Amino acid sequence: xxxxxxxxxxxxxxxxxxxxxxxxxxxxxxxxxxxxxxxxxxxxxxxxxxxxxxxxxxxxxxxxxxxxxxxxxxxxxxxxxxxxxxxxxxxxxxxxxxxxxxxxxxxxxxxxxxxxxxxxxxxxxxxxxxxxxxxxxxxxxxxxxxxxxxxxxxxxxxxxxxxxxxxxxxxxxxxxxxxxxxxxxxxxxxxxxxxxxxxxxxxxxxxxxxxxxxxxxxxxxxxxxxxxxxxxxxxxxxxxxxxxxxxxxxxxxxxxxxxxxxxxxxxxxxxxxxxxxxxxxxxxxxxxxxxxxxxxxxxxxxxxxxxxxxxxxxxxxxxxxxxxxxxxxxxxxx
Numbered sequence: 001x002x003x004x005x006x007x008x009x010x011x012x013x014x015x016x017x018x019x020x021x022x023x024x025x026x027x028x029x030x031x032x033x034x035x036x037x038x039x040x041x042x043x044x045x046x047x048x049x050x051x052x053x054x055x056x057x058x059x060x061x062x063x064x065x066x067x068x069x070x071x072x073x074x075x076x077x078x079x080x081x082x083x084x085x086x087x088x089x090x091x092x093x094x095x096x097x098x099x100x101x102x103x104x105x106x107x108x109x110x111x112x113x114x115x116x117x118x119x120x121x122x123x124x125x126x127x128x129x130x131x132x133x134x135x136x137x138x139x140x141x142x143x144x145x146x147x148x149x150x151x152x153x154x155x156x157x158x159x160x161x162x163x164x165x166x167x168x169x170x171x172x173x174x175x176x177x178x179x180x181x182x183x184x185x186x187x188x189x190x191x192x193x194x195x196x197x198x199x200x201x202x203x204x205x206x207x208x209x210x211x212x213x214x215x216x217x218x219x220x221x222x223x224x225x226x227x228x229x230x231x232x233x234x235x236x237x238x239x240x241x242x243x244x245x246x247x248x249x250x251x252x253x254x255x256x257x258x259x260x261x262x263x264x265x266x267x268x269x270x271x272x273x274x275x276x277x278x279x280x281x282x283x284x285x286x287x288x289x290x291x292x293x294x295x296x297x298x299x300x301x302x303x304x305x306x307x308x309x310x311x312x313x314x315x316x317x318x319x320x321x322x323x324x325x326x327x328x329x330x331x332x333x334x
Contacts, residue, residue: 002066003116005149006100009061014120014139014151016052019128023272029252030130030138033227033268033291034111037075039320041115043327044072044092046156051119052129052139054151056112058294061145062102063114065095069153070117076109076292092331109292118154133227134269191297192218195286196304196312200255200278202245210237210261214279214301219263223295227269230290232299236261237279247275253282253290255301265290283309285316 005012017038018031032038032055039049054063059078065071073080073089080087080103087093087101089112095101103112122129122140131139140149203211219234238261250256254266256276265282266274267290280301282290293299304312 002153003069003151004064004066005145005147005151006062006064007060007102008145008147008149009056009059009103011057012061012145013055013131013133014052014122014145015055015130016128017050018130018268019126019138022126023249026272027126027135028132028268028270028272030132030227030269031128032113032130034075034113034288036288036320037111037113038115040090040323041072041074041113042119043324044074044090045070045115045117046331047115047117047119051115052122053113053115053120054145056103056114058110059103059105062100063151064100065097067097069095069097070156071095071101072115073112074115075112077107078103078109078112079105079107080112106294110294111292116153118156121152121154132269191294192300193289193293193297194300194302195290196283196309197255197280197301198283198304198306198309200280202277203279205239205241205243205277206257206279207238207240210239210279213237215303218298218300221293221295221297221299225295227267229267229270230265230293232263232265234262237263239277245275245277247273250274250278251281253284253287254278255280255282267291283312285309285312 015032015038017035018029019027020029038053041053042049042051056078070092072092073087077089080089080101082095082099082101120129125138128138131142133144136142140151213235214237217235219232222231222233225231237257250266250270250273252266252268252270254274255278256264256266256274257279258264258276263279283304
């Protein structure tokens, strides 16, 4: 039971929620850039949140299903189609064997997630199936997917018959599950995004004008941004006094500032240590939004307190639990 890559697109990799416990060896967590969308894709097909799925960046990806398969697409709207039929997102969809799913163009966001019932059956490396491109480990042969790749999918109770009645009559058609959706938001805020941050460890080492610029000016995502970090361009954020810093641990969402004053937001494939001064930290609940910001998009920072960040985190966790219960109930009901 597998999927065959017809076109690899700009960048498509196998990702789960990442590997933990290896930072002391210099191995980052990696995993899905938008962990929220990744979880939802898995839940919608009855998987555990930690199962591996495809992370599809921008456009151009096509895959053929070699068996009847239940899948879900979440995250960015990259205009998925099966033949001439638009495929709905944020809900389970049944595909007949031989069906081909293609992603045409970005409508909102830049990373979509495709989960198949059972999960992708690639080998675990250090407790994770995530692809870490820089070290060439995990995923499928430690690299981005290529045309002709066969991606094995674990067998499930959905393998031999549809979970939902009324599957398509031909390979070019996709059947959508009953009309309910887990989508909690309408898109990802376009290409001009406000992101909440708390103060970084070296916040007080920056000039007063830099502090003001951080929360009043707009910064643009540069084309050389990647899964390791988003390079931003805008009014420079300069230190009050130039100095050297001892390298120390960094996290997803840490905003570092090199000597040129142009900030970098560290993302899923970030290094485990950093020696640049840290002016801010993107709060956890806004990291999925940052992950969906494409090159050329603009970002503004808004400062919140640590207490507010914690409150938002707890609130988002409660909403996720409720959403998980709703999905489980609907899957059993339908």
